[in-house]
Amino acid sequence: MTIAQIEEEIVSDFELFDDWSQKYEYIIEIGQQLPALDEKFKTDVYKIKGCQSSVWLNASQKDGLLFFEADSDSVFVKGEIALLIKVLSGRTPEEIMSAELKFIDAIGLRQHVAVTRANGLANMIKQIKAYALAHKER
Amino acid sequence: MKQILEDTEKTFDVNTIRKDFPVLSENVYGKPLIYLDNAATSQKPHTVVDELVSFYSTYNANIHRGVHFLSQKASQAYDDVRVKVKEFIHAASEEEIIFTGGTTDSINLIASTWGRKFIHSGDEIIISAMEHHSNIVPWQMLCEEKGAKLKVIPMNDKGELLLEELNNLLSSKTKLVSVVHTSNSLGTINPIERIISKVHEYAAANSIEIPIVVDVAQAVVHEPLNVQKLDCDFLCFSSHKMLGPTGTGVLYGKAKWLNDMPPYRGGGDMIKSVSFEKTIYNDIPFRFEAGTPNIADVIAFGKAIDYLNSIDRIVALNYEMGLAKKASSLLSAIEGVRLIGTAENKTSVVSFIIEGVNAMDAGMYLDTLGIAVRTGHHCTEPVMQRFNIPGTIRASFLFYNTMSEVDALVDGVKNAVKFLKR
Numbered sequence: 001m002t003i004a005q006i007e008e009e010i011v012s013d014f015e016l017f018d019d020w021s022q023k024y025e026y027i028i029e030i031g032q033q034l035p036a037l038d039e040k041f042k043t044d045v046y047k048i049k050g051c052q053s054s055v056w057l058n059a060s061q062k063d064g065l066l067f068f069e070a071d072s073d074s075v076f077v078k079g080e081i082a083l084l085i086k087v088l089s090g091r092t093p094e095e096i097m098s099a100e101l102k103f104i105d106a107i108g109l110r111q112h113v114a115v116t117r118a119n120g121l122a123n124m125i126k127q128i129k130a131y132a133l134a135h136k137e138r
Numbered sequence: 139m140k141q142i143l144e145d146t147e148k149t150f151d152v153n154t155i156r157k158d159f160p161v162l163s164e165n166v167y168g169k170p171l172i173y174l175d176n177a178a179t180s181q182k183p184h185t186v187v188d189e190l191v192s193f194y195s196t197y198n199a200n201i202h203r204g205v206h207f208l209s210q211k212a213s214q215a216y217d218d219v220r221v222k223v224k225e226f227i228h229a230a231s232e233e234e235i236i237f238t239g240g241t242t243d244s245i246n247l248i249a250s251t252w253g254r255k256f257i258h259s260g261d262e263i264i265i266s267a268m269e270h271h272s273n274i275v276p277w278q279m280l281c282e283e284k285g286a287k288l289k290v291i292p293m294n295d296k297g298e299l300l301l302e303e304l305n306n307l308l309s310s311k312t313k314l315v316s317v318v319h320t321s322n323s324l325g326t327i328n329p330i331e332r333i334i335s336k337v338h339e340y341a342a343a344n345s346i347e348i349p350i351v352v353d354v355a356q357a358v359v360h361e362p363l364n365v366q367k368l369d370c371d372f373l374c375f376s377s378h379k380m381l382g383p384t385g386t387g388v389l390y391g392k393a394k395w396l397n398d399m400p401p402y403r404g405g406g407d408m409i410k411s412v413s414f415e416k417t418i419y420n421d422i423p424f425r426f427e428a429g430t431p432n433i434a435d436v437i438a439f440g441k442a443i444d445y446l447n448s449i450d451r452i453v454a455l456n457y458e459m460g461l462a463k464k465a466s467s468l469l470s471a472i473e474g475v476r477l478i479g480t481a482e483n484k485t486s487v488v489s490f491i492i493e494g495v496n497a498m499d500a501g502m503y504l505d506t507l508g509i510a511v512r513t514g515h516h517c518t519e520p521v522m523q524r525f526n527i528p529g530t531i532r533a534s535f536l537f538y539n540t541m542s543e544v545d546a547l548v549d550g551v552k553n554a555v556k557f558l559k560r
């Protein structure tokens with residue numbers, strides 16, 4: 001599946017819910033399914049700081065593809081990062097860099113701008129794309 | 139305060155009060171709004187909202203400059219509010235009332251004018267461990283510029299200032315003390331009268347002068363204040379936290395200080411005469427109000443003061459304390475919940491953390507239920523550092539909140555504990 005197809009799948013999953021509280025709970029559920037991150041990555045080197053939460057993100061490369069694993073001290077942020085991983089992990093650096101991530105708007109996350117600012121969703125995306133750029137240039 | 143609290147239990151007709159605040163009947167996500175973020179900003183009664191509309195639609199004009207009818211009406215309305223503020227805080231005269239952009243602006247005004255003139259290299263400024271960033275950063279900036287030093291009155295684990303430490307901090311180098319009356323993140327009400335008299339006594343005994351700035355941003359909506367009784371030198375507060383519009387606020391200063399302070403910003407209204415050779419500054423308070431002021435918001439702010447004057451404030455205060463007491467005792471009974479800020483004398487702010495739950499997660503969860511609380515460091519990062527936590531969840535109550543809203547909060551937190559534990 002392409003990134004766009006996965007994004008579409010996510011959007012249609014979220015269409016099942018009509019109010020924010022259900023979406024919120026669903027995002028948390030998605031986060032709970034994220035595989036545990038090895039404790040050795042939970043250091044400042046891997047940390048992306050939001051205003052009110054922290055994310056630890058590790059990237060690795062195999063056969064030209066980038067893989068991400070992560071954890072957060074916020075269950076909601078963990079859900080957000082799980083969505084990003086679903087879309088962007090196991091992709092080539094080029095795919096990652098050109099991903100538009102329209103699903104963020106489509107599922108109504110962007111509406112919660114204050115929230116995304118507080119939890120650093122934008123910073124997470126920036127960091128993932130920075131990894132992609134670094135690997136592309138290598 | 140304690141004495142006030144003893145004659146409680148007079149009834150308070152909250153349902154009638156609530157009808158005065160249009161926002162309180164809004165729904166969020168299809169659920170009735172439960173607004174518990176009053177320490178961030180209060181909601182506005184319709185009289186305030188209506189006055190804004192009325193000003194712009196019937197007598198909008200610039201003030202103090204026009205001879206025409208509208209300008210005179212607007213000028214009169216603006217000047218009347220200065221008198222209202224003077225009476226509200228019992229200042230000696232209305233020239234001691236300066237309209238600013240709010241608390242932050244008021245503090246910056248003192249730092250930029252009084253500070254520019256009176257602070258020198260080696261001087262010391264004393265603040266407390268529970269200041270809002272707005273009562274830290276302007277002083278830090280001033281100290282950096284002048285080579286002066288910032289000293290901090292520490293606090294105990296309950297969030298109470300250690301006043302005996304103030305004795306050790308005061309010295310011949312002390313030039314100013316600036317303290318918060320009521321903490322926005324801990325809820326602590328500081329013994330401000332004692333702090334002021336201590337500082338003034340020390341200054342008198344050493345034949346020096348040490349002015350005191352008091353940040354009453356959180357206190358002013360809850361309790362009646364009397365600057366002459368307090369004997370503070372400066373007092374700062376924001377309209378928006380006391381039912382008025384955003385964008386305006388007050389700096390009270392004793393005339394003897396204000397008269398001695400250089401202007402803040404240069405421009406129109408703050409001058410007596412201007413030539414390219416020399417400008418003669420206007421008298422106080424106009425010297426500190428350069429340019430066209432925030433006319434509409436100041437006038438509507440007057441309606442907020444009228445509203446506070448129209449209610450029985452002691453009964454309202456007791457009622458608020460009842461809400462906070464109930465919230466504190468029910469919340470602290472929930473396993474995993476820990477109150478942050480347990481001072482003996484507290485306002486209706488309840489700050490807490492839930493072990494193993496990120497504060498923002500809890501805030502977002504409560505939001506899905508229509509409950510508005512604040513999460514994070516509340517612009518008091520040093521307080522969070524003192525308690526070694528990243529932030530708290532803060533519910534802050536005002537007299538228009540209800541006991542059933544407290545119940546909803548408590549139920550919400552109980553569910554959050556179950557739902558959000560990692």
Ligand SMILES: Cc1ncc(COP(=O)(O)O)c(C=O)c1O
Pocket residue numbers: 177178239240241242243270272273318320321322353355356376517
């Ligand atoms: C204690 C205290 N001081 C100062 C301020 C700053 O007020 P403003 O943002 O209205 O200037 C606040 C506002 O949160 C406050 O709670």
